[in-house]
Amino acid sequence: MTLIHKHICCLWDISSVSSRLGMASAFKIKMVINRL
Secondary structure (H helix, E strand, O other): OOHHHHHHOOHHHHHHHHHHHHHHHHHHHHHHHHHO
16 A cells, blocks of 8 residues: 555545455455365
């Protein structure tokens, strides 16, 4: 992320995006575990 993006995005947007990425990564991990 560039400094410009940090100025444009507010903390709520960053937290919501990070939470979505965390949920997506957790879902992918669950799918991989189920395949094993």
